[in-house]
Amino acid sequence: MNLMRQIPDSESRRDFIKQTVLTTTALAALPSSWRSAGDASVPVKAKAPWYRRTLRWGQTNITEIDPTRYDTAWWRKHWKRTHTQGIIVNAGGIVAYYPSRVPLHRPAQHLDGRDLFGELCRAAHEDGVVVFARMDSNRAHEEFYRAHPDWFAVDAAGKPHKAGELFITCVNSPYYDEHIPEILREIIERYRPEGFTDNSWSGLGRGTICYCENCRRKFRERSGKDIPRAKDWNDSAYREWIRWNYDRRLEIWDLNNRTTKAAGGPDCIWAGMNGGSVSGQCQSFRDYKAICERADIVMLDHQARSDASGFQHNGEAGKLIHGLLGWDKLIPESMAMYQAGQPTFRVASKPAAEARLWMLDGIAGGLQPWWHHVGAYHEDRRMYHTAEPVYRWHKDHEEFLVNRQPVATVGVVWSQQNADFYGRDDGDLFVELPWRGITQALIRARIPYLPVHADHIARDAGRLSVLVLPNLGAMSDAQVASVRRFVERSGGLIATGESSLYNEWGDAHADFALADLFGAHVAEARRTANDAKRRKAAGDTVHSYLRLIPEGRAHVDGPQTGSEPAVKGDRHEVLRGFEETDLLPFGGALEPLRVDSGAQVLATFVPAFPIYPPETAWMREPKTDVPGLILNTTASRGRVAFLPADLDRRFSRDNLPDHGDILANLIRWVSRGDVPLAVEGAGLIDCHLYHQSGRLILHLVNLTSAGTWRQPVDELISVGPLQVRVKLPADVRGKRAQFLVAGRTVTVGITAGWSRIEVKSILDHEVIVLG
Numbered sequence: 004m005n006l007m008r009q010i011p012d013s014e015s016r017r018d019f020i021k022q023t024v025l026t027t028t029a030l031a032a033l034p035s036s037w038r039s040a041g042d043a044s045v046p047v048k049a050k051a052p053w054y055r056r057t058l059r060w061g062q063t064n065i066t067e068i069d070p071t072r073y074d075t076a077w078w079r080k081h082w083k084r085t086h087t088q089g090i091i092v093n094a095g096g097i098v099a100y101y102p103s104r105v106p107l108h109r110p111a112q113h114l115d116g117r118d119l120f121g122e123l124c125r126a127a128h129e130d131g132v133v134v135f136a137r138m139d140s141n142r143a144h145e146e147f148y149r150a151h152p153d154w155f156a157v158d159a160a161g162k163p164h165k166a167g168e169l170f171i172t173c174v175n176s177p178y179y180d181e182h183i184p185e186i187l188r189e190i191i192e193r194y195r196p197e198g199f200t201d202n203s204w205s206g207l208g209r210g211t212i213c214y215c216e217n218c219r220r221k222f223r224e225r226s227g228k229d230i231p232r233a234k235d236w237n238d239s240a241y242r243e244w245i246r247w248n249y250d251r252r253l254e255i256w257d258l259n260n261r262t263t264k265a266a267g268g269p270d271c272i273w274a275g276m277n278g279g280s281v282s283g284q285c286q287s288f289r290d291y292k293a294i295c296e297r298a299d300i301v302m303l304d305h306q307a308r309s310d311a312s313g314f315q316h317n318g319e320a321g322k323l324i325h326g327l328l329g330w331d332k333l334i335p336e337s338m339a340m341y342q343a344g345q346p347t348f349r350v351a352s353k354p355a356a357e358a359r360l361w362m363l364d365g366i367a368g369g370l371q372p373w374w375h376h377v378g379a380y381h382e383d384r385r386m387y388h389t390a391e392p393v394y395r396w397h398k399d400h401e402e403f404l405v406n407r408q409p410v411a412t413v414g415v416v417w418s419q420q421n422a423d424f425y426g427r428d429d430g431d432l433f434v435e436l437p438w439r440g441i442t443q444a445l446i447r448a449r450i451p452y453l454p455v456h457a458d459h460i461a462r463d464a465g466r467l468s469v470l471v472l473p474n475l476g477a478m479s480d481a482q483v484a485s486v487r488r489f490v491e492r493s494g495g496l497i498a499t500g501e502s503s504l505y506n507e508w509g510d511a512h513a514d515f516a517l518a519d520l521f522g523a524h525v526a527e528a529r530r531t532a533n534d535a536k537r538r539k540a541a542g543d544t545v546h547s548y549l550r551l552i553p554e555g556r557a558h559v560d561g562p563q564t565g566s567e568p569a570v571k572g573d574r575h576e577v578l579r580g581f582e583e584t585d586l587l588p589f590g591g592a593l594e595p596l597r598v599d600s601g602a603q604v605l606a607t608f609v610p611a612f613p614i615y616p617p618e619t620a621w622m623r624e625p626k627t628d629v630p631g632l633i634l635n636t637t638a639s640r641g642r643v644a645f646l647p648a649d650l651d652r653r654f655s656r657d658n659l660p661d662h663g664d665i666l667a668n669l670i671r672w673v674s675r676g677d678v679p680l681a682v683e684g685a686g687l688i689d690c691h692l693y694h695q696s697g698r699l700i701l702h703l704v705n706l707t708s709a710g711t712w713r714q715p716v717d718e719l720i721s722v723g724p725l726q727v728r729v730k731l732p733a734d735v736r737g738k739r740a741q742f743l744v745a746g747r748t749v750t751v752g753i754t755a756g757w758s759r760i761e762v763k764s765i766l767d768h769e770v771i772v773l774g
């Protein structure tokens with residue numbers, strides 16, 4: 004059932020052929036070295052549109068003082084030095100960087116008649132560089148508000164919502180239906196940019212309700228209801244308000260694209276901008292799946308890492324968005340060359356090592372680089388040297404970095420609806436932490452995985468042997484059915500916490516929708532658990548443990564209690580590595596469950612007991628029958644591991660290696676060992692494996708550093724040697740490995756369909772092409 008393992012059954016073969024057709028279309032416009040990678044018979048005339056072939060991007064985000072000091076000649080040299088093929092140039096929105104005739108489209112403070120946007124657009128086109136005109140359509144100055152007070156968002160008392168001195172425009176007003184389209188048309192007629200992006204196109208976020216006349220009228224037309232007075236996730240009007248807001252952003256997306264294509268031709272696209280986190284997209288009412296279904300390119304505004312999710316989040320963001328958008332399209336990502344994040348210093352250089360690792364992990368996940376500076380003049384000139392070496396390497400090896408298919412057998416399932424209606428106001432606790440725990444356990448174990456949207460399970464099932472539901476509480480009936488079909492076809496399943504316990508609106512079922520697969524059911528007592536209790540159980544770390552079963556072995560080397568003889572018994576393979584312990588630290592709370600007779604409980608709950616003073620630190624209740632880990636094998640031989648114990652969330656928060664190790668063991672067990680990559684050797688290495696026709700491409704990003712979990716990294720620490728084994732698909736001979744960073748090619752040993760490669764040393768990253 005795995006597409007990449009053996010070339011394929013008829014269904015995945017169709018996908019393969021379809022993908023090859025797309026790939027060759029995109030390849031046609033590229034240098035001959037690209038075409039040699041694909042199909043040599045492709046007619047060279049079939050030129051791919053600019054948004055499919057612009058692989059390196061740059062942006063000088065113009066501040067209002069810059070018209071007095073923008074040194075266009077210097078920046079042109081910088082485009083050239085960095086092999087930049089596309090730039091993002093501020094055009095209009097809050098302020099105009101060209102002399103606009105659109106009423107109330109105010110010129111930037113120091114523009115003074117200069118047509119800065121026009122100059123840069125012309126310079127770029129002369130240099131063969133494409134231009135995304137950047138808009139910022141979200142707020143306006145007071146004079147605009149005075150002229151059209153009904154175009155602005157207001158609170159329940161009619162008071163305008165402001166951000167600093169600026170007034171926030173309402174998405175349901177003519178500001179979006181008339182004013183912005185007029186600006187788009189003016190810019191196209193005068194300058195002919197290739198397309199448009201928009202910094203903050205989606206208006207007010209989820210945290211604020213607008214009660215303007217337009218909103219009241221339109222919501223009533225749609226729902227027959229008044230705008231909800233307050234947030235209430237259990238209120239049907241509030242739920243409808245949420246969905247209505249998503250739909251309005253999609254209307255704006257479509258309207259802007261109709262406008263730019265009508266004025267500038269079919270390739271003059273409007274691409275907005277989107278974020279790298281699902282929770283951020285939720286807060287902004289941006290439906291990522293629906294957006295990707297209509298987008299030709301995703302301009303990703305995700306500039307720097309957070310300590311909680313690490314560099315690896317960038318590679319994951321690439322895979323998650325490509326999963327929605329397709330792997331034949333591009334996702335350039337704005338990568339800050341300044342100190343972005345915590346803290347932010349807009350005109351100070353980010354340490355080059357930090358910026359570089361963020362870029363390299365993004366490239367490993369299929370993102371295209373987009374250097375980003377705020378302001379056109381900097382006294383800290385170090386930031387000008389960061390992008391160049393990465394871009395030079397990227398240009399030299401671009402044929403391996405796009406138009407490829409990920410190879411992974413583990414799919415980690417997500418949905419934006421779950422983040423909204425199950426996560427609600429505690430998305431970090433209920434959605435993000437379990438997700439990060441699972442994915443970090445996978446990265447740590449060097450097991451390649453793919454984020455899989457819950458609506459795409461059937462589409463992606465052919466390449467996967469495992470689905471993971473990381474506390475995926477809210478699931479639709481169709482999503483539940485697709486998981487069930489996957490397991491019926493002998494797929495493996497891991498589910499944690501409250502997975503499948505709620506419908507798509509976040510209303511609780513009486514039992515897990517997948518209870519029969521889990522081999523476990525909600526006990527009567529659980530049904531009374533209220534939200535505050537759930538939040539406390541998930542949010543607190545208490546002094547509780549998990550007891551491993553069967554406990555004891557024939558020869559225990561340690562003190563005995565004397566009261567109970569050691570029990571003979573072999574540990575299940577998912578407990579491998581834990582032979583010398585009968586207990587694991589846990590930290591959470593568990594409720595009783597009813598377990599089916601065929602299911603096997605491998606760990607039980609030991610309730611919390613005091614930590615302090617030490618005299619009191621003994622178990623009051625050493626044994627319960629409350630399950631923490633349940634294994635079940637279905638009639639169709641599908642292996643299922645259900646973890647009521649939230650080890651995913653715990654691992655993300657507490658970083659205890661036991662939790663990560665158990666999760667990795669479970670994934671290997673349910674996959675029946677079907678993992679296409681093994682990497683041995685010390686260090687935190689983020690591994691991404693891809694397939695192109697006749698070859699495999701393996702990215703190894705070395706995240707081992709003193710600053711791994713606390714930004715910024717200012718020193719790279721090399722790791723190695725690493726022993727790498729890769730399973731070869733039918734079309735890859737795998738006898739030759741080209742190291743794209745070390746710059747050497749070696750002959751590879753092959754055993755039983757696996758290539759064996761030694762990687763002597765990795766400083767920041769290595770990319771190995773096996774052909």
Ligand SMILES: [Zn+2]
Nearest residue numbers: 173213215218
């Ligand atoms: Zn409004």
